[in-house]
Amino acid sequence: MNNTKVSTLFLAALALPLLSACEESRGTEAARAEGGYATGTVVDTRGKPIAGAKVLLDNSVFYASYIHGSTGDDGRYRIRVQPGAWRAHATFTKQYNGRTYTLELHPDAIDSFDQDGAVRNFTWQLEGRGPVNDYSYYGGFIQLSAAVGFYEDFNDVELVLTPDGPLIDGSPGKQLRLRLKDHYWRDYYQVEDIPIGRYTVTATIETDGQPRPLRIQDWHEEGEFVPAFQLDFLPESSGSPGAKASIVIGD
Template identity: 30%
Template sequence: MIKTFAPATVAAILFFAFMTPFSCIQSDTQEVSPDLGRPQKGVVSGSATDAAGKPLPNATIVVNNTQFYNHNVLAETDAKGKYSLSLTPGSWYVRGTTKIRFDNKNYVLDLHPDSDAPFAGTEGAVRNLSLRIAGERTGQFGNDGFYGGQVEVFASGLPTDQMMLTLQPVGNLLDGSTGKLITAKPQQSYLDNVPLGKYKVTASIGGQFLRVRVRNTGQEYGAAVTASFDPAYTGAEGRYKLNIEVSE
């Protein structure tokens, strides 16, 4: 038996068949819109992740006003590494830090924002941040230089421009990744942007190995020294340095 439908019923069936898929797509899009970079007015939100893209819970988020010194809003990321903050009118930018224990030392590391452009508090923004232990910083709002550590060579009477430093990673780097052997000449006594980790350090000139030690630690000179980075100066956060003293 073949069933027949009134014209109005057929129209309703066709309307439902065509509209239902589009309604589902729209609903899914709305659910994931925060991850698509769609800001909400008066709100800055985002996420913080580690080097492997995993969430960073309890990361500190600081939203700074571009016009007024020390005028900021603070938050911490939740268990999923996400944050959301309401803002007042003004111009703002986002910074973040995370704490890591490595080589029996406490590190406070700056997080890299996916955008460092200022934004209006009334318009809101999405700013995601990620952990980096090397690479160039944004260069905006004082965020200059590199995320990697700096090695400074102290070599009284020795030509550092002819010196070759070798840094062999000892275990994984600070972010858990596998490091690579670094062989380089210091530039005006400095090696910049060294991925943060623990290294076995040697030095040589013309193939002749020199004696090395970590400066101002009371160590004896040796053929090699193993060390990790320390704050660039007392109380420094986000900037780390390794001072190597070299002698014949």
């Protein structure tokens, strides 16, 4: 190898760490807080910007003290911060199958900030526990109940939710087979954090080692008990974030 090639390779090797440091510096500058402002971006499940998302700065000291803002077409927001301690929250509304849902967005940080400003970015998640406590989640809630005269043990019941069309974010979803004490069916009468969508629901019970079909009812529709029905999540009332459904299990 001649001296020119050796020198070129040597200089290139030296340049790589410098380029990497420059890239890291530019990334840090892009995420640096702007004094006096809360800034950030809001994106959907595919990483695309969400326009019109509502960003709320909640004062963590004084009750019912808020500053409101919203995102532009590029998914970015910029809100002037007053003196105090603030936490950022974000929601947006989504039309799906003729209903309007208010959905809470996941923050990249939950610590409070002051008038020096902060960067808080938000992402739409179909499911997952919220960062503050284990009681909040981004999916839908299903209330379960037993029909009059149904005394079987729910430990032997399996619910199957099969997507009927795309989920609320346009993704295809997947079939969910739910048993008591699994990821979604955590408590006897509560199924939590189901990705919001339209599902065909069926139920079976294991008897003598064999599954036996059950009849079920959509409590909100007050229809007949049937082997299967189409389940639609209903938006929470008064524009609150969340969605709910209800299944009555019978024999």
